[in-house]
Amino acid sequence: MDLGIKGRPALVLGGGGGLGRASAIALAREGALVAIADIDPAAVKASCEAVEAVGGRAHGIVWDLADIAAIDAHVTEVEKAFGPVQILVSYTGGPPPTLVSGQSADAWRKFFDMMVVSVIGVADRVLPGMRAAKWGRVVTSTSSGVVAPIPNLGLSNALRLSLVGWSKTLAREVAKDGITTNIIVPGRIATDRIRFLDEAKAKRENRSVDAVAAESVGTIPAGRYGNPEEYADAVAFLASDRASYITGTVMRVDGGLIGSV
Incomplete structure (x- = not known):
């Protein structure tokens, strides 16, 4: 199946390893031009090499997502390399295992900036280009904790749910512009x-x-x-031209793990 994204600029936040790297490779296999952002320089380099190994074009950026002030400069760098971003795929690191009670205000602020404000800020920065193109895909990876809260992952459960509400609301705002925005949820990958x-x-x-x-x-x-490649294939589909009528959803890739409907 041709996913119809050949030549489209894509930005993968948190693309230095795991699900992010697998998603960058999956997009590259479909011909997307892939910018890979991660805080770890070695991981960025390795992901770029992995994309190039499958015949794709990659541009690496060392990017600390918690640095909200750097968003514009980093997106501008992507635009200079490939043009306006038309596919945004976001992964963020998770906080350490904790109870939800008794956490400091500083901890909530730190991880809210890293996991939520950063994703929303990048999306806001690239949306004008998507609107101009009348085409865009925003795919945000969260956690199965947004459907069924996971014990001892209190910060993650609470903060990632913010992105579900944001994505659903945004989907209604931008659908008329040819832009879709979806949440994808991993089980045990x-x-x-x-x-x-x-x-x-x-x-x-x-x-x-x-x-x-x-x-x-x-x-x-x-x-x-699950295998990271199985998850990445679902990401690539949501980012594709074929998924033009899927928006405002939460897609699970979990092997049947989550028991709720």
Whole structure:
């Protein structure tokens, strides 16, 4: 299937590894011009090389998403490299495992800026170009915690829900301009983040990581963790011309994990 995005400039926030890198590669395979932003210079370089290895064009940017003041300069750099951004895919790092109660105001502000304000700020910066083109895709990755809150991920559950409300509201505002905006939710996808969470749980409960992972897999109807490439293919579809009538949604890529309708 031709997804119809050949030559379209794409920006992947948090594209230095895991789901972000897989998504950058998936977009590049479809011919998109992919700008990759991440705080880790080595990760940016590795992701750019991975995109180029599949025949794509990449432009890397070392970008701390918590630095809200840098948004305009970084997006301008992308525009100079590839033109106005027409596809925005956003990943943000998650906060450490915590209870939702008893967290400091500074912690809430820090992660709100990094996980929410940054994503909204970048979207606001690129939307005028999408409107001018009468075409745009905004795909925001969150967490299964926005559907079913995850124990001991209090900050993440609360803050990522902000993006769901924002995306749904934005979808109604920009649909007339040929722009779609959707949330995509991972279940247990085999990434460093999931490994970190399994290790943290194993440490808290004085169990082996393998035991924790096996228990987690046992809750997934598909009987395994997902592959980053499977998630990235869903991202690429939502970012495509073929998905022009899908907007304001929350798509789950979870192997059946989330029990609610």
